[in-house]
Amino acid sequence: EAQVTQNPRYLITVTGKKLTVTCSQNMNHEYMSWYRQDPGLGLRQIYYSMNVEVTDKGDVPEGYKVSRKEKRNFPLILESPSPNQTSLYFCASSANRLFNTDTQYFGPGTRLTVL
């Protein structure tokens, strides 16, 4: 079954404690992205990757890091989380540029609370 998996699904942490949210896809997709979803703001792109070792900033990259060492994995790293990073996070993958793919797959989401 084609899917994007994220772990953990729920996380409560404290300010400053480094954390990593993992994302993995089993479709051999080139493109992967991270989004955060906040009420009234929709989804905002944090980082995206067009292939292994190729990443670029989205609209809200401050406070986040990513890496793409393998095609299937795209972890999101918060080196020093702050309360304003409390949000619902989604990972997504697609086979190619948007026009050339029929669909884009989103993961189930990770709800992060930073106290």
Added chain:
Amino acid sequence: QQQVKQSPQSLIVQKGGISIINCAYENTAFDYFPWYQQFPGKGPALLIAIRPDVSEKKEGRFTISFNKSAKQFSLHIMDSQPGDSATYFCAASVETSGSRLTFGEGTQLTVNP
């Protein structure tokens, strides 16, 4: 600064009615306009998408209308069903940017039986 503005924020429609959600964009370089549907506790799922070289695209009960000169596009859901109750997001992208998407704020649609 929201580059894609979506309205209304919430919408209540009776079963069988037409649901209309509107989006307006600022960046004239946008050349791909998808709509996503999100159910509670789930990630968004691509519903339908349009390029600016056509003014309308229809897939089943879902239609995108696109007005390039007005920089607006809208989603019409015909014969709305309770199962359509979800949050809908419009988005826009520049093809050469790869998978970079700018989303609207979202519309929570409720279809009453």
